[in-house]
Amino acid sequence: MHLKRITMKGFKSFADRVEMTFEPGVAVVVGPNGSGKSNIVDAIMWLMSSAPPSGMRAETGQDVLYLGSAARPAAGYCEVEAVFDNEDQSVDIPYTEVSIKRRLERGGDSTYSINGNVVRRLDVLELLADTGIGKDMHSIIGQGKIDRLLAAKPHDRRSAIEEAA
Amino acid sequence: MHLKRITMKGFKSFADRVEMTFEPGVAVVVGPNGSGKSNIVDAIMWLMSSAPPSGMRAETGQDVLYLGSAARPAAGYCEVEAVFDNEDQSVDIPYTEVSIKRRLERGGDSTYSINGNVVRRLDVLELLADTGIGKDMHSIIGQGKIDRLLAAKPHDRRSAIEEAA
Amino acid sequence: LIARFDETFAKVKDHFEAGIAALFPGGHGTLKLVAPDMLGVEQVVGEDGAEQVQLADGEQPDPGVEIVVKPAGKPAGRLNLLSGGEKSLVALAFLFALFLARPSPFYVLDEVEAALDDANIVRFLTLLNAHRGSAQFLVITHQVRTMEAADVLYGVTMAQNSGVSTVVARRPSGKRSAIFAQYQQKA
Amino acid sequence: LIARFDETFAKVKDHFEAGIAALFPGGHGTLKLVAPDMLGVEQVVGEDGAEQVQLADGEQPDPGVEIVVKPAGKPAGRLNLLSGGEKSLVALAFLFALFLARPSPFYVLDEVEAALDDANIVRFLTLLNAHRGSAQFLVITHQVRTMEAADVLYGVTMAQNSGVSTVVARRPSGKRSAIFAQYQQKA
Ligand SMILES: Nc1ncnc2c1ncn2[C@@H]1O[C@H](COP(=O)(O)OP(=O)(O)OP(=O)(O)O)[C@@H](O)[C@H]1O
Ligand SMILES: Nc1ncnc2c1ncn2[C@@H]1O[C@H](COP(=O)(O)OP(=O)(O)OP(=O)(O)O)[C@@H](O)[C@H]1O
Ligand SMILES: [Mg+2]
């Protein structure tokens, strides 16, 4: 199972729809300070993890919606989708491609869907748990977070290993 | 008033006596990870500030003494000295050069001296207060500490300005 | 004491606004005095019937200092919207504003530009360069551009697995980088 | 559950030791199970009279995991003695050990090598390169050496003061840097 593409629209500084396609190997993301690189990481966390808004550098759930500027109105909704290749059937679902999507309306709630079928957040988290993307998302190291692992208590490091068990 | 030189001996990884002479302008310090660059900053904080051991990345006061290795015994004492040029008499002391020194014996206490005369810690801090090196040492930004200023509460930022008043 | 604070605050604010203008081309920022943090305060009614805040021990709490920054074309306000590099730049603008209001004989900056991209490292060095004549800076770095800005370079090393630090001073090669020569002409 | 933890712990430990050997030439490190954190535990005396610890609710607390690292020629032990760059390297060794014990379809690393010097960036990239074939990595960076390691490069920009991000993908120029070609032959 590997990640084929990520699409964002209306999420933080990604006011316009942006699609990134991936292949196995190392994809390196570069760009000036403040251009939106870490916002991509926030989009992945927002879609795939159970973290609260502070996990995406937001105070409230609505903060992830594009805020607008003098030249452009704020977004009415935001949407993030990830599509995985499931040729190896590593996820027990009868599709060769798995799409996970989350959409949030301004002032409203989020809706999740898997391959176009509306599901609960829990369904998405359970699907991902099978793939090795654990609940605590240890596979995602946010900016400035590399040293947190060492500052953690011995008990927290144990739970990181328990999750890998 | 400007800094003419700093001398360290037995302080953290500076087992042997090391002297750095300075001139006005920009001195840039480079070197591999773990070579001892930030230990120089700790030495300056240890000598000139009222911060507790945690301000020098130490758990106890004795942690700043060179710990030794298989090839070399631990230091029995450590000493840090800073010499300032006082030609402009900005410090109200009848010398054109001002030397501040701190010495710590293993298992013992620290002694401070100004131009060779043993003084209390308070005397050193008062001498430095006149020069603009405030008690909170805002003029020293330790590694990884640049973002702390923004994370501080509005009240803490106020006290930084009060200190500059 | 309050009068001195107000005077210093005004100075720091001016320097901060100038610093942000230099570090965020097209953007702007300022410092504001804000209502004191409500922790530990009580609402009391004064003789004149108006509501007042006071600290539990009866003192009037001082207002705190809020930082407001708006990079060009971006939403205004909250510091937590800024990126890692943008936060470092704002912190540097605040620090240099403090330095200008109350000069110190020397400053120590330990890898303060680690989160900056190339263009912002140059802006930081230009800010540093503007103060080169009036203060001493001890700057620790791994960035090549910052090394080029040195009047003198110190190399800290440990002989092979010795665990003991030594320091060697050397003059940088004559070519202070072209960026600074250009700056010098402007200054 | 305990049996599975022990088995995974042993695997993570092995990978961690190998990671430290690669990142700290001449040094070594390991993971140890340590007595549980004494917060919230009570000392009770068991039937056999021996002292035991248990959680306030009667459970036996699990041991925590301690990281021990000793760079060559330096004092052993406490993590707080390590430098900024050394701490990043130890954290990376621990992460890659977790990755190996429980592979994930993709990994995201946002400026994890910001505190490293040139030589250690190359060691980090060599570690990354060793896993290139078995996983996907999304690596955000300002370091030129890391850009050279890319299979594909994404440039994120905002048109002049628009505040709106766009992304452009491009193949890196054919020359994956010499460091990796050398590594490839070894692997
Ligand atoms: N809801 C939002 N609407 C519009 N813009 C936003 C929103 N949230 C954050 N931003 C903008 O996104 C920018 C930060 O982006 P991000 O943190 O991804 O930068 P970055 O590319 O990682 O930079 P650095 O290299 O400094 O880490 C900020 O300038 C901020 O104004
Ligand atoms: N009391 C001590 N005795 C001997 N060595 C010590 C002592 N305290 C710290 N050290 C050593 O000093 C080293 C750290 O030095 P320092 O933090 O100055 O590195 P640095 O040059 O700033 O590196 P970086 O570029 O990674 O920030 C550690 O490897 C540690 O073992
Ligand atoms: Mg970022």
Ligand SMILES: [Mg+2]
């Ligand atoms: Mg350091």
